[in-house]
Amino acid sequence: MSKIEISPEIAPFPKPIALVGSMVGGRPNFITVAWFNRLNRSPNIWGVAISKKKYTLEGIKQHGSFSVNLPSADLVEKTDYCGLYSGRNVDKSVLFNIFYGKLENAPMIRECPFCVECSVYDFIKLPASILVLGEVQHAYAEERCMTDDDLDPKKINPFVFTKPGDKYWALGEAIGDAWSVGKHLAE
Amino acid sequence: MSKIEISPEIAPFPKPIALVGSMVGGRPNFITVAWFNRLNRSPNIWGVAISKKKYTLEGIKQHGSFSVNLPSADLVEKTDYCGLYSGRNVDKSVLFNIFYGKLENAPMIRECPFCVECSVYDFIKLPASILVLGEVQHAYAEERCMTDDDLDPKKINPFVFTKPGDKYWALGEAIGDAWSVGKHLAE
Numbered sequence: 001m002s003k004i005e006i007s008p009e010i011a012p013f014p015k016p017i018a019l020v021g022s023m024v025g026g027r028p029n030f031i032t033v034a035w036f037n038r039l040n041r042s043p044n045i046w047g048v049a050i051s052k053k054k055y056t057l058e059g060i061k062q063h064g065s066f067s068v069n070l071p072s073a074d075l076v077e078k079t080d081y082c083g084l085y086s087g088r089n090v091d092k093s094v095l096f097n098i099f100y101g102k103l104e105n106a107p108m109i110r111e112c113p114f115c116v117e118c119s120v121y122d123f124i125k126l127p128a129s130i131l132v133l134g135e136v137q138h139a140y141a142e143e144r145c146m147t148d149d150d151l152d153p154k155k156i157n158p159f160v161f162t163k164p165g166d167k168y169w170a171l172g173e174a175i176g177d178a179w180s181v182g183k184h185l186a187e
Numbered sequence: 188m189s190k191i192e193i194s195p196e197i198a199p200f201p202k203p204i205a206l207v208g209s210m211v212g213g214r215p216n217f218i219t220v221a222w223f224n225r226l227n228r229s230p231n232i233w234g235v236a237i238s239k240k241k242y243t244l245e246g247i248k249q250h251g252s253f254s255v256n257l258p259s260a261d262l263v264e265k266t267d268y269c270g271l272y273s274g275r276n277v278d279k280s281v282l283f284n285i286f287y288g289k290l291e292n293a294p295m296i297r298e299c300p301f302c303v304e305c306s307v308y309d310f311i312k313l314p315a316s317i318l319v320l321g322e323v324q325h326a327y328a329e330e331r332c333m334t335d336d337d338l339d340p341k342k343i344n345p346f347v348f349t350k351p352g353d354k355y356w357a358l359g360e361a362i363g364d365a366w367s368v369g370k371h372l373a374e
């Protein structure tokens with residue numbers, strides 16, 4: 001095992017993929033994001049880093065709410081499209097069946113198996129991005145994607161993103177149970 | 188497609204998995220994290236959310252540097268172990284071959300195909316976590332995991348984590364090229 005030094009302009013991978021929904025310029029808009037994750041357990045805070053000039057930020061700042069929609073692999077083309085084109089120039093609201101939950105101005109995508117509504121918890125300014133911190137207020141799932149009252153990853157059929165290489169990947173085989181498969185090393 | 192409301196105590200998924208290396212109490216320590224991602228392109232800032240009481244935070248706060256190591260699937264047991272037990276109680280430095288780059292106090296794992304050294308950019312206080320913002324200063328990769336001078340996801344063989352279900356998953360098949368597969372929808 002010998003390491004070589006490579007460019008530090010690198011991202012972690014694989015990265016999750018989601019569609020962030022907001023109300024901008026009077027219509028629902030969706031942006032594809034890969035720079036997001038949960039950041040705090042209780043309250044349940046998710047962080048989404050969005051480049052400062054993105055149209056989506058205008059809507060989130062104006063309304064204080066947004067949605068996060070996790071697409072399944074059959075939505076890979078529409079997900080890619082939402083990352084390619086700005087809502088300033090195209091109407092992305094026509095791509096999906098849109099529904100609303102309990103928050104205003106947090107449009108969600110019915111085709112996505114799993115959606116959450118967030119209220120803005122804080123905005124963290126970074127040099128080129130705004131890290132939007134959202135508190136998850138409500139969550140919705142397709143009933144067909146549940147097993148024993150829990151979301152079932154295989155039924156949801158999510159995908160992830162890698163860069164370099166710029167590819168989307170389906171989930172592969174399960175390789176171990178978390179908080180379990182490493183226990184024997186303590187013996 | 189009909190949605191049901193589920194508990195909002197939910198995380199996005201799948202999540203990436205990494206081992207964060209720090210120097211704590213005079214020895215290298217490694218913690219498994221899933222709440223991390225890139226947050227800013229230039230400078231290249233990654234964010235890692237770590238629960239406030241974790242041993243790792245003591246080392247990062249003291250030294251201002253840490254590493255992020257991306258494990259391949261053959262390291263799933265050791266990765267799980269590093270999330271199960273605290274460095275306060277077990278010596279996790281014996282699990283790996285450790286190497287150092289150019290920063291002090293940022294121990295890296297030779298067995299991981301891809302490692303970066305970070306200097307602390309900022310700490311963001313959240314209710315139960317500290318979001319550690321690190322600027323990637325140097326990156327290292329296994330030469331055998333490169334194709335045409337870029338990291339090759341299939342050679343690295345990374346894995347991801349899902350909760351609920353608490354499982355680790357290998358990468359599956361490529362399902363599309365990013366910034367490409369959705370272009371035809373614009374026509």
